[in-house]
Amino acid sequence: MRIVFMGTGEICLPTLRWLLDRRSELPLVAIYTQPDKPVGRKQILTASPVKSAAKEAAVPVFQPELFRKDTGAVRGLEELRPDLVVVMAYGQILPRGVIAAPSRACVNLHASLLPRHRGASPVQAAIREGDERTGITLMHVAPKLDSGDMILKESLPVLPHDTGGSLHDRLADLGPLVMARGLSLFERGDPPSEPQDESLVTYSGKLVREDGLVDWTEDAPSIERLVRAYDPWPGTYSTLELGGKSRKLKIYPPVTPLPDAVAPPGAIAARDGALVVACGEGSVRLAGDVQLEGRRRLAASDFLRGVEIPEGSVFGRR
Numbered sequence: 657m658r659i660v661f662m663g664t665g666e667i668c669l670p671t672l673r674w675l676l677d678r679r680s681e682l683p684l685v686a687i688y689t690q691p692d693k694p695v696g697r698k699q700i701l702t703a704s705p706v707k708s709a710a711k712e713a714a715v716p717v718f719q720p721e722l723f724r725k726d727t728g729a730v731r732g733l734e735e736l737r738p739d740l741v742v743v744m745a746y747g748q749i750l751p752r753g754v755i756a757a758p759s760r761a762c763v764n765l766h767a768s769l770l771p772r773h774r775g776a777s778p779v780q781a782a783i784r785e786g787d788e789r790t791g792i793t794l795m796h797v798a799p800k801l802d803s804g805d806m807i808l809k810e811s812l813p814v815l816p817h818d819t820g821g822s823l824h825d826r827l828a829d830l831g832p833l834v835m836a837r838g839l840s841l842f843e844r845g846d847p848p849s850e851p852q853d854e855s856l857v858t859y860s861g862k863l864v865r866e867d868g869l870v871d872w873t874e875d876a877p878s879i880e881r882l883v884r885a886y887d888p889w890p891g892t893y894s895t896l897e898l899g900g901k902s903r904k905l906k907i908y909p910p911v912t913p914l915p916d917a918v919a920p921p922g923a924i925a926a927r928d929g930a931l932v933v934a935c936g937e938g939s940v941r942l943a944g945d946v947q948l949e950g951r952r953r954l955a956a957s958d959f960l961r962g963v964e965i966p967e968g969s970v971f972g973r974r
Contacts, residue, residue, distance in 0.1 A: 657682060657760070657839075657842065657843070658683050658736070658737060658739045658740070659682055659684050659685065659742060660687075660688065660738040660740075660741045660742070660758070661686075661687050661688070661742050661744075662687075662689070662741065662743045662744075662746040662750075663688075663689060663743065663744045663745050663746050664689050664690040664706055664745055664746055665704075665744075665745030666705050666745075666824075666828065667744070667745050667767060667779075667827060667828045668706065668828070669705055669709060669828065670828050670831050670832050671744055671831035672687070672709055673709065673832075674836070675742070676709070676713045676715070679713075685715075685736050685738065686716045686717070686718060686738075687706060687707075687710040687716070687717045687718070688717070688719070688720070688733075689703075689706040689707045689717060689719055690719065690747050690748070691719045691720075691721055692704075692707070718733075723748060723750055723751055723754050724748075724751040730757070733757045734753075734757050737759070738757060738759070739758055739759050739760045740760050740761055740839075740842065741754070741757060741758045741762040741763070742763055742765070742835070743762065743763065743764040743765070744764065744765040744831065749799070749801060750762070750797055750799075755797050755798070760842060760846075761796060761842070761846075762796065762797040763796055763797060763807065763838065764794070764797045764802070765792050765793070765794055765831055765834055765835065766778065766792065766793045766795060766802055767779055767790070767791075767792055767824075767827045768781070768790055768791070768792075769790055769791045769811055770793040770802060770806055770809075770852055771852040771853055771854070771858070772787070772857075773859075774801055774857060774858070774859050775801065775802065775859045775860040775861050776860065776861060776862040776863070777861065777863045778790070778860050779823050779824050779827060780820045780863060780886060781858075781860035781885070782814055782885075783819070783820060783823060783881055783885035784881050785858075785881075786877075787814050788813065788814060789811045789812065789813055789814060791812055791827070791830065792809070792810050792830050792831060793806055793808075793809045794806070794807045794808050794809070794834050794835075794837075794838045795807060795849075804852075805849035805851050805852070806849055806851075806852060807838060807841065807847050807849045808838060808841070808847075810830055810833055810834050810837070812827070817909075817910070819885070819887040819888070819909055820884070820886060820887055820888065821887060821888050863886070864890060865890045866890075867886070867890055868886050868890045868891045868892040868893055869892075869893060869894070870883075870892055870893065870894045870907065870971070872894070872922035872936070873935070873936040874936050875935055875938060876913035876914060876915075876917075876937060876938030876939055877938075879911065879913075879935055879940050880911045880912070880913045880940060883907055883908070883911045884910075884911075887908060887909050891906055891908075892906070892907045893905060893906045893907060894971040894972065895971065895972035896924075896969065896971060896972070897966075897972070898948075898963070898966075902972065903950075904948075904949040905946055905947070905948055905949070905971075906946060906947040906953070907942055908947075910943055911940050911943070911944065912940065912941040912943060913938055913940055914938055914939045916938065916939065917934040917937070917938050918934070920934060921934055922970040922971040922972070923968075923970050923971075924965055924970065924971060926965055929956065929960060930942055930957065930960075931946070931956055931959075931960070931965075933971060942956050944956065
């Protein structure tokens, strides 16, 4: 079975490496990934980790800007004569020409238990929304975002202290198991699949830094989950008035919800080497690291030794 792999994000690397290790029995004829992107302050053009893995393994790699605007790229894919196209965290909505190119199927490994959390940030959404379990769904690719029929699912628990980073890594490690089970089904014929229940669909859009701004009118458990979900990306932050100037303060886990709040949302108090912030319901104790704009990251206790928080200070929302 001739396979073409399409992926860009780090979450797909264990699955790609699993396929690379089995090239003698499962020919991996090409790898597609997003074009190199400028990264960092110096905007250095950087290849995706998938491209680096492809080059290391001497597998042909292609980087079309957008399949839907590049008929030549679609023809190139057709000329590879793939039986199966495997997609994971690729970063493009694929047009019908790509979906129809393989002789058997075009399938996607999506990091949620569909139809919950379609879209670009399902890992963070699972923590933010308080899901008890998440996982990976192997599904047929359809023109509409993450809407294809489901072939199989593997799940794992969302742990109480999971961050976006730790859950991402555990889901990445689950990918090869899903791939192995899926390929085993395809080797026996066309596997059964089931449509998604559209009444249960939720979406998790692409995250930007501004999504990490904490709304202190939310309840304490919701804020605690948000801080964990958005670590390391896009991070969470608030603004604080210091010396007559509004300064951004980044907030890192752990954050502990507390039952009582005796002040309006956003009100700050320094207690026992930690910042305690009032929420819409309850309060949270910021016992992890914080980072004031223009300064280095510090433990909350060290931050409080170097910065005096004026009495009556309140975190802003912008």
